[in-house]
Amino acid sequence: MPRTGPRVPYQEAARLLLRTSVLDGMRELLVERDWAKITLGDVATRAGVSRQTLYNEFGSRAGLAQAYALRLADDLVDHVHTAIDGNVGDARAAFREGLAGFFLDAATDPLVQSLLSGEAKLDLLRLITLDAGPLLAHATDRLAGAFENSWVDATRAESEILAQALVRIALSYIPTPPGPGHNAPAELSELLAPYVEAILSAKDRR
Structure with missing residues (x-):
């Protein structure tokens, strides 16, 4: 072949x-x-x-733990990127689907489960909170590329604004998930989709 x-x-x-x-x-x-x-x-x-x-x-041991956390961030990017490709022209569906897939996968991850149960040690917790800089930069750069090189067709500046907001919010839900009665993917879609819709609308008016 x-x-x-x-x-x-x-x-x-x-x-x-x-x-x-x-x-x-x-x-x-x-x-x-x-x-x-x-x-x-x-x-x-x-x-x-x-x-x-x-x-x-x-x-080092810390380097291994950071690589594991980076893979969690990559999972977020992969889910959202796939959802963008599968929902052309529909930002709300793309965000909803991508974030739902990520949260579902994250819920089964043993590191995340240890965070939620309070069993995780400080060095692991810091990787997605106080020391999350490398994680955020890596995921933001990858996700910005997805917004820039897809039907969204955002500028690099627009892509980075959107990607950074999505990554920061989504990862913050890991140690502190929303309470009962909240549909996080749907709520975040309502928050983020208008930004994409404004980008698309501005292009249509040109």
Whole structure:
């Protein structure tokens, strides 16, 4: 079968596979026990790599935890990006669908569950609160690209405003979810969609 799409360099593909295996292994361990009781050796063994390989890729225990949190942010971007592609011209449906998918996935994540139960240690909680800068910057940049290079066709400045607001609000719901009676995806859609609709309306008037 002929290959389609751009060719991924071998080293990049190998690194992506390594990170996926390690972070999947960490997720499995978090289901079994608290982060405080998981060593880098445990993660390396579960992922089938050496401890030195783990150190080379993530640098430290904190680096591994940050990479896990970054993947949570990537999940948000992927859900919203897919929903944008699947709901051309309908910003409200795109935000509703994308955020609903993200919140559903996040609710089953062991790190998020430990945050909600109050069992998470401060170092993990800080990753999506006080020390969330790298997380926000990474997700905002990726999501801005989705708004800029889709039917939304927003400018880079508009895309960054929208992406940063969505990422900040969505991630803030992780440690402090809304109370009963609130439909977070629908409410956030009502808040964010008018910005996209204004962008589209301005283009129609030109």
